[in-house]
Amino acid sequence: MRMPGSRFQSGDMVMGRWPGSSLFYEVKVLSYDAKIQLYTVIYKDGTELELREADMKNPTGFKPSRRSRSRSPSRRRSRSRSPARTTRRSSSRTTSGTFATETPAARKEPKMKEVLEIRLSPVARPVENNGHKHENKENDTADKVNEKPAEQEKILESRYNLRRRKDDGDAKPAEQTEEEAEPKPAAATAPITTELELGGRLGVSCMMLFLPVAVLGLMVVCSQEDASLMSPPSLPALDSLLDPHVFGMVVLWFLFQALLYVLPVGKVVEGIPLKNGEWLKYRMNTLHAFVLTVAALGAAVHQGVDLSYIHSHFLQLAVSSLLFSVLLSVYLYVRSRWAPQDQLAPGGNSGSVIYDFFMGSELNPRIKGFDLKYFCELRPGLMGWLVINAAMALSEMKLHNLDYPSPAMILVNCFHLFYVLDAYWHEEAVLCYMDTTHAGFGFMLVFGDLMWVPFTFSLQSYYLVYHPNHLSLPWIVGIVTLNVIGFSIFRKANSQKNAFRRNPSDPTLSHLKTIPTATGKSLLVSGLWGLVRHPNYLGDLIMALAWSLPCGFTHILPYFYVIYLTTLLVHREARDEAQCRRKYGSAWDDYCREVRYRIIPRVY
Numbered sequence: 178m179r180m181p182g183s184r185f186q187s188g189d190m191v192m193g194r195w196p197g198s199s200l201f202y203e204v205k206v207l208s209y210d211a212k213i214q215l216y217t218v219i220y221k222d223g224t225e226l227e228l229r230e231a232d233m234k235n236p237t238g239f240k241p242s243r244r245s246r247s248r249s250p251s252r253r254r255s256r257s258r259s260p261a262r263t264t265r266r267s268s269s270r271t272t273s274g275t276f277a278t279e280t281p282a283a284r285k286e287p288k289m290k291e292v293l294e295i296r297l298s299p300v301a302r303p304v305e306n307n308g309h310k311h312e313n314k315e316n317d318t319a320d321k322v323n324e325k326p327a328e329q330e331k332i333l334e335s336r337y338n339l340r341r342r343k344d345d346g347d348a349k350p351a352e353q354t355e356e357e358a359e360p361k362p363a364a365a366t367a368p369i370t371t372e373l374e375l376g377g378r379l380g381v382s383c384m385m386l387f388l389p390v391a392v393l394g395l396m397v398v399c400s401q402e403d404a405s406l407m408s409p410p411s412l413p414a415l416d417s418l419l420d421p422h423v424f425g426m427v428v429l430w431f432l433f434q435a436l437l438y439v440l441p442v443g444k445v446v447e448g449i450p451l452k453n454g455e456w457l458k459y460r461m462n463t464l465h466a467f468v469l470t471v472a473a474l475g476a477a478v479h480q481g482v483d484l485s486y487i488h489s490h491f492l493q494l495a496v497s498s499l500l501f502s503v504l505l506s507v508y509l510y511v512r513s514r515w516a517p518q519d520q521l522a523p524g525g526n527s528g529s530v531i532y533d534f535f536m537g538s539e540l541n542p543r544i545k546g547f548d549l550k551y552f553c554e555l556r557p558g559l560m561g562w563l564v565i566n567a568a569m570a571l572s573e574m575k576l577h578n579l580d581y582p583s584p585a586m587i588l589v590n591c592f593h594l595f596y597v598l599d600a601y602w603h604e605e606a607v608l609c610y611m612d613t614t615h616a617g618f619g620f621m622l623v624f625g626d627l628m629w630v631p632f633t634f635s636l637q638s639y640y641l642v643y644h645p646n647h648l649s650l651p652w653i654v655g656i657v658t659l660n661v662i663g664f665s666i667f668r669k670a671n672s673q674k675n676a677f678r679r680n681p682s683d684p685t686l687s688h689l690k691t692i693p694t695a696t697g698k699s700l701l702v703s704g705l706w707g708l709v710r711h712p713n714y715l716g717d718l719i720m721a722l723a724w725s726l727p728c729g730f731t732h733i734l735p736y737f738y739v740i741y742l743t744t745l746l747v748h749r750e751a752r753d754e755a756q757c758r759r760k761y762g763s764a765w766d767d768y769c770r771e772v773r774y775r776i777i778p779r780v781y
């Protein structure tokens with residue numbers, strides 16, 4: 178069968194690299210996914226894997242290997258230091274990434290140790306803090322790998338199933354010699370997005386119209402006495418919605434946060450390697466920015482600024498944020514037309530203006546070192562959400578003549594504050610989340626970050642201003658306990674997975690059972706990751722419920738966040754499931770057999 182746009186065709190017998198090694202085996206090509214540019218191949222022992230074109234060769238130019246797999250480290254080292262192996266990176270950073278950063282002209286086969294280092298290297302590595310190199314566990318890991326390659330390799334091989342699974346005689350590994358190596362093609366062209374998500378052009382067009390209207394609609398209903406979704410909302414005059422003064426404030430807020438982002442405080446770390454071999458650097462200073470924002474707002478309030486302005490201009494603020502999101506998305510789309518091909522996101526390069534505008538074409542749009550996607554994901558929206566919550570607490574006190582906010586308002590404020598501070602405390606982890614590594618930055622994420630997050634996540638506090646809810650002590654204790662349970666699951670699951678991905682040999686995780694996969698990575702199969710396949714989602718959902726309960730049971734509207742999060746996470750889970758099945762093949766099926774439930778134990 179012909180597979181358009183691919184070098185190899187379905188049914189071709191080619192040589193495929195065994196993941197994590199420099200060995201090539203004969204494989205049969207099964208299919209090609211143009212979207213992610215991966216071939217599904219099957220080895221003679223029945224293992225199905227996904228390989229990049231760069232890891233596949235024509236059978237000509239190979240000879241069966243006579244060497245044993247475990248060459249001495251010194252040998253590996255001398256080969257990897259061959260003058261032909263120039264890299265884009267400085268010599269001080271050869272701990273990982275050699276594979277990803279070789280210049281196309283000089284690209285040769287990476288050695289096994291290097292590949293292992295790539296797979297196991299930290300997702301985010303500190304670079305400097307005002308000139309000083311930082312030390313942390315992650316970097317230690319990478320350094321250890323470099324210092325004791327043989328030892329490290331032994332540990333890794335014991336954790337990872339890097340050997341062929343069955344019948345060694347069946348498929349002979351072949352090794353490519355230096356002379357025989359074909360130069361790999363430079364990744365100059367971006368993958369064309371062929372499979373359109375979310376209902377394609379029509380779907381994203383509807384979402385683009387419907388989502389902003391939905392946010393504004395929810396806000397209007399929330400401010401009504403009868404906050405029922407069934408009762409017709411009393412619509413505000415359209416011309417009152419766009420206020421240039423309010424728009425100016427939204428722009429100022431964005432610029433203020435941008436200023437805090439570029440302050441030279443906080444360490445700089447490298448994200449995960451991009452497909453084009455680049456390692457982007459990110460400054461980690463959300464906590465500094467948070468403290469400075471609180472100080473600035475405190476000073477403003479002290480000077481007589483009335484934060485309840487946010488409450489009285491809530492709709493106008495949302496409309497201005499929407500306008501700002503649209504303008505920013507247009508800018509992002511236009512600049513993506515000039516972006517180098519290798520910096521385009523795999524999911525936002527369909528050629529359809531509307532679809533690419535929505536999904537985002539450019540993966541990591543930057544102005545000099547200023548990373549727009551990373552900045553928007555954590556700062557103006559999340560921080561804005563907290564400021565809105567605080568403003569709602571003040572407005573509640575004002576409206577109901579209270580000396581303190583109500584217990585329900587205090588709970589909602591504290592829960593949200595805690596969630597955002599946790600995200601800031603674990604800021605580096607965001608560098609490896611799907612949105613950072615894979616998604617283009619377009620209208621969906623811009624709108625999500627700048628309008629959806631601040632104005633829908635704060636609906637509970639907005640609701641409480643007009644709909645006070647008395648909470649008895651047992652309820653307060655119950656709700657706090659629920660949030661603590663949810664948070665513990667969320668945090669433990671995320672931290673365990675992140676720690677395991679950074680360093681699978683981490684002694685603190687040695688009690689956990691794992692399933693090896695043919696890619697060299699393992700899957701956690703005990704502890705929380707043995708309870709359900711997405712314990713972090715479970716924790717997030719329990720917390721979401723705890724955030725809504727303080728608002729009582731009179732209306733469904735405060736439960737909007739739980740409904741949104743359930744929908745989003747169920748969709749994400751299904752997408753991730755499909756990706757992992759493609760990536761890990763039969764090992765994923767084994768994992769699913771062992772861990773039967775996806776998010777909720779014994780239910781789903």
Ligand SMILES: NC(=O)C1=CN([C@@H]2O[C@H](COP(=O)(O)OP(=O)(O)OC[C@H]3O[C@@H](n4cnc5c(N)ncnc54)[C@H](OP(=O)(O)O)[C@@H]3O)[C@@H](O)[C@H]2O)C=CC1
Binds near residue numbers: 700
């Ligand atoms: N509040 C909100 O609006 C939202 C919050 N979130 C939260 O963000 C966080 C990140 O979510 P997201 O990026 O979607 O997904 P995850 O952090 O769950 O990442 C999924 C990846 O984890 C790895 N993995 C899966 N199972 C295992 C296992 N058993 N052992 C080891 N690794 C495994 C796989 O990647 P690999 O094997 O390649 O490492 C898989 O692709 C979550 O806590 C989620 O709740 C997300 C969206 C919205």
Ligand SMILES: CC(C)CCC[C@@H](C)[C@H]1CC=C2C3=C(CC[C@@]21C)[C@@]1(C)CC[C@H](O)C(C)(C)[C@@H]1CC3
Binds near residue numbers: 599600624
């Ligand atoms: C417009 C749509 C309907 C959907 C928009 C989705 C976005 C709002 C979310 C996609 C993933 C997100 C994450 C967080 C916030 C919401 C968005 C942007 C997150 C930053 C919240 C704080 C967490 O601790 C986190 C794990 C860092 C989250 C990462 C994903």
